[in-house]
Amino acid sequence: MTKLILVRHGQSQWNLENRFTGWVDVDxxxxxxxxxxxxxxxILKEGIQFDAAFTSYQKRAIKTLWLALEGIDQMYIPVTKDWHLNERHYGGxxxxxxxxxxxxxxDEQVxxxxxxFDVPPPQIDKNHEYHPSKEVKYSHIAPSELPTGESLKITxxxxxxxxxxxxxxxxxxGSNLIIxxxxxxxxxxxxxxxGVPDDDIPGFEFPTGNPLLLDMDEKTLKPKAARYLDESRAKELPAV
Incomplete structure (x- = not known):
């Protein structure tokens, strides 16, 4: 059975400071x-051999992946970084x-x-210091594609x-993957x-640094089983 692990990056500096982070590349x-x-x-306790890994362009996710792969002695597997896996852009x-x-x-507006699900934040001004066009890592992306304020729907x-x-x-x-x-x-x-409905998905939380292990059916691409590996910090999951 195909194994898929989803892991949110470990605590970032702006998580700690309770700030809207989005596309800012904090550590x-x-x-x-x-x-x-x-x-x-x-993950090491699960004995999973991964075939490939995927992550975003943001160092908090990249470092989390590096450290996890180092911990299981699998730093050699192919790693693909792509901006489409970046965090939601929080705009203004x-x-x-x-x-x-x-x-x-x-409180209500925030x-x-x-x-x-579908209400975006105010758009970030093009002159803002954190506008994505100011980062060289996104210079290959057409300006029309760069997000400047995303709802979860747009994300x-x-x-x-x-x-x-x-x-x-x-x-x-049948490849085993970690994202x-x-x-x-x-x-x-x-x-x-x-298959979570639009109105329900914003209520699900991913704890930082706690791998979610999914046993995937290769035909349906639906999980036959799902669990957080650190049960003490687990969050509610949708029904399998």
């Missing part, structure tokens, strides 16, 4: 590094403290921006075509894999 904290190392220890909310944003705009529309075209063929071939990504790009994958 892991010491706790985040420890979570990534723990992810490797947990980027870098703002979440509590200060609630104080300014009200809740809509964060937890609705899903970015992630799923990549998943179906680049990752699904590996799963159908290190972000809370919202992983929600997009969860929505597809588990």
């Amino acid at each position: 892991l904290t010491e706790e985040g590094i420890a979570e990534a190392n723990k992810a490797g220890e947990l 909310l980027t870098s703002l403290n979440k509590q200060e944003t609630r104080d300014k705009h009200g 809740h809509i921006w964060r937890r609705s 899903t529309e970015r992630v799923l075509p990549y998943y179906k075209s680049q990752i699904v063929p590996h799963l159908k071939a 290190s990504a972000h809370g919202n790009s992983l929600r997009a994958l969860m929505k597809e894999i588990f």
Whole structure:
């Protein structure tokens, strides 16, 4: 049976500071590094031999993957990095403290921006220091494709075509895969894999650095079983 592990990056500096991060390339904290190392220890106990790995262009996810692969002595496997697996772009909310944003705009409005499926945040200004066009890593992407403020729906529309075209063929071939990504790009994958309705998917949380192991049916691409490897930090999962 094909094994697929989804893991959200370990705690980042802006997770710690309670700021909207999105596409800003912040690093892991010491706790985040420890979570990534723990992810490797947990995966090692499962005895999985991976055929390939996928991650985003953001170093918090890349480092988490590196540390996990180091922990299982599989750093040699092919790793594909792609911006389509990046976190949701938080637009004009980027870098703002979440509590200060609630104080300014009200709890209800911030809740809509964060937890609705199809309401995007305000767009980021092109002159903003964190506009994605200012990063060389995205210079090959057409300006019209660069996100400047995404809802979960828009994020899903970015992630799923990549998943179906680049990752699904590996799963159908029976390859064991690990994907290190972000809370919202992983929600997009969860929505597809588990068939979660639009209104329900924003409510599912991915704990940082806790691998989600899926036993995948190669024909249906649906999980026959699913569990977080660290049960003490597990979150609710959709029904299998």
